[in-house]
Amino acid sequence: MALSIVILAAGQGTRMRSDLPKVLHPLAGRTLLEHVIAATGGLGADAVHIVYGHGGALVPERLAGLAVTWVEQRERLGTGHAVAQALPGIPDAHTVLVLYGDVPLIETQTLVRLVAAAGGRGLALLTVELPDPTGYGRIVRDGTGAVRRIVEEKDAGPAERGLREVNTGILAAPAGALRRWLAALDCDNAQGEYYLTDVVAMAVGEGVPVATVAPGAVEEVQGVNDRIQLAERERDHRRREARRLLRAGVTLADPDRIDVRGPVRAGRDVILDVGVILEGEVELGDRVRVGPYTLLRNVHVGADTEILSHSRIEDAVIGARCRIGPFARVRPGTELAAEVHIGNFVELKNAQVDAGSKINHLSYVGDTSVGKRVNIGAGTITCNYDGANKHRTVIEDDVFVGSDTQFVAPVRVGAGATIGAGSTITRDAPAGELTLSRAPQQTRPGWKRPVKKPRD
Numbered sequence: 001m002a003l004s005i006v007i008l009a010a011g012q013g014t015r016m017r018s019d020l021p022k023v024l025h026p027l028a029g030r031t032l033l034e035h036v037i038a039a040t041g042g043l044g045a046d047a048v049h050i051v052y053g054h055g056g057a058l059v060p061e062r063l064a065g066l067a068v069t070w071v072e073q074r075e076r077l078g079t080g081h082a083v084a085q086a087l088p089g090i091p092d093a094h095t096v097l098v099l100y101g102d103v104p105l106i107e108t109q110t111l112v113r114l115v116a117a118a119g120g121r122g123l124a125l126l127t128v129e130l131p132d133p134t135g136y137g138r139i140v141r142d143g144t145g146a147v148r149r150i151v152e153e154k155d156a157g158p159a160e161r162g163l164r165e166v167n168t169g170i171l172a173a174p175a176g177a178l179r180r181w182l183a184a185l186d187c188d189n190a191q192g193e194y195y196l197t198d199v200v201a202m203a204v205g206e207g208v209p210v211a212t213v214a215p216g217a218v219e220e221v222q223g224v225n226d227r228i229q230l231a232e233r234e235r236d237h238r239r240r241e242a243r244r245l246l247r248a249g250v251t252l253a254d255p256d257r258i259d260v261r262g263p264v265r266a267g268r269d270v271i272l273d274v275g276v277i278l279e280g281e282v283e284l285g286d287r288v289r290v291g292p293y294t295l296l297r298n299v300h301v302g303a304d305t306e307i308l309s310h311s312r313i314e315d316a317v318i319g320a321r322c323r324i325g326p327f328a329r330v331r332p333g334t335e336l337a338a339e340v341h342i343g344n345f346v347e348l349k350n351a352q353v354d355a356g357s358k359i360n361h362l363s364y365v366g367d368t369s370v371g372k373r374v375n376i377g378a379g380t381i382t383c384n385y386d387g388a389n390k391h392r393t394v395i396e397d398d399v400f401v402g403s404d405t406q407f408v409a410p411v412r413v414g415a416g417a418t419i420g421a422g423s424t425i426t427r428d429a430p431a432g433e434l435t436l437s438r439a440p441q442q443t444r445p446g447w448k449r450p451v452k453k454p455r456d
């Protein structure tokens with residue numbers, strides 16, 4: 001069955017009190033609209049049309065890279081009018097799935113069921129029973145339970161307002177029929193708008209079957225109209241991702257205190273402490289442990305590695321059985337082989353550290369390759385930047401670097417070399433030898449400290 005998706009995103013979002021169009025607001029690291037588009041990913045749709053509003057040109061501008069068709073709705077004349085703007089680009093034989101750019105948590109599985117319920121010929125509505133249906137269109141059924149029509153709250157009488165089954169707005173319908181129905185809409189209602197919801201009574205009148213489907217969870221159909229709702233959806237998303245991890249076998253110290261902002265793959269018996277933030281693509285090997293208040297962004301972590309609290313690791317590959325942190329900063333381009341130890345207040349940038357090496361305290365190591373079994377003492381700094389260009393430091397296998405050493409790159413330290421503490425290394429240090437640069441220690445016998453002059 002050929003499928004076209006129409007996402008309505010022409011709302012101004014006045015209640016956000018923002019200069020940013022509503023659908024560009026971020027939720028878990030992606031815009032609201034991108035969440036909706038992502039949910040359509042598994043549907044095999046032939047096209048995605050996004051209807052954006054007058055003054056909303058920033059939306060196609062910001063998301064220019066997406067493989068979608070942008071349609072401007074110049075005047076905001078109602079949901080029926082909005083869908084009609086996209087229809088000229090959709091063949092009659094397609095099923096049209098209507099979604100909303102400000103309803104971000106819709107799940108693919110729900111949409112699969114909805115499209116299946118439409119069956120290519122019929123109309124399928126996503127509906128939900130709410131304890132408080134205020135503000136929503138109500139689903140009106142007849143004595144046999146068949147759907148008759150949708151009535152908007154503002155047009156509803158008291159009995160209809162008592163109905164608790166509401167229209168989520170999300171529906172699937174055959175494009176040919178939808179084109180006919182939308183052309184016949186009028187705006188003779190309380191809001192003077194062209195209501196998409198009026199197509200339901202038209203379908204019923206033509207004997208087109210109307211089915212309803214319920215979402216897996218209410219949060220899937222809840223929108224974002226203000227920043228309170230944005231925060232609520234963020235919380236819903238957080239809980240949903242936490243449940244996914246728990247189901248996949250991850251231990252969470254507190255499912256309410258973890259943020260997942262991208263796809264995560266986790267092995268067996270992974271443990272994540274409170275305040276962990278996982279962004280972008282994160283892969284955690286078996287038995288990885290992540291301590292409190294740690295951020296991992298686009299990181300691959302090997303099995304049995306432990307990352308201690310308050311660390312920040314971005315665009316990096318961490319090997320197996322490593323120990324990182326607490327308070328470690330690992331910046332893009334860093335690759336750690338197995339059994340590497342990175343300790344507190346150590347910053348790594350574009351550093352490749354081979355197996356068994358240790359950088360345990362207060363160091364900056366950037367644009368550097370470090371061999372196997374190297375020990376880098378506290379306070380070591382690679383001076384990789386001369387104010388104009390970056391240069392590399394190469395430290396070969398089995399080197400021992402004494403504390404408080406500076407390497408003025410470009411510089412190479414040969415295998416097995418020892419660098420004396422407090423050295424400033426400006427030239428290559430030969431393999432196997434002790435190299436140091438240090439002013440000789442002096443003692444001035446009999447020297448006296450100055451004393452304060454007595455006041456007169």
Ligand code: UD1
Nearest residue numbers: 008009010011076077078079082136137167168169195196
């Ligand atoms: C609509 C439904 C209502 C449903 C509710 C669910 C209609 C007539 N009513 O009401 O039955 O219970 O959604 O939230 O469809 N939009 C445009 N262009 C327009 C008008 C709207 O893009 O001209 C977009 C808005 O940005 C928004 C969505 O469509 O994302 C819904 O529009 P809104 O006016 O908020 O509809 P509701 O009154 O909430």
Ligand code: CA
Nearest residue numbers: 135169223225
């Ligand atoms: Ca609304």
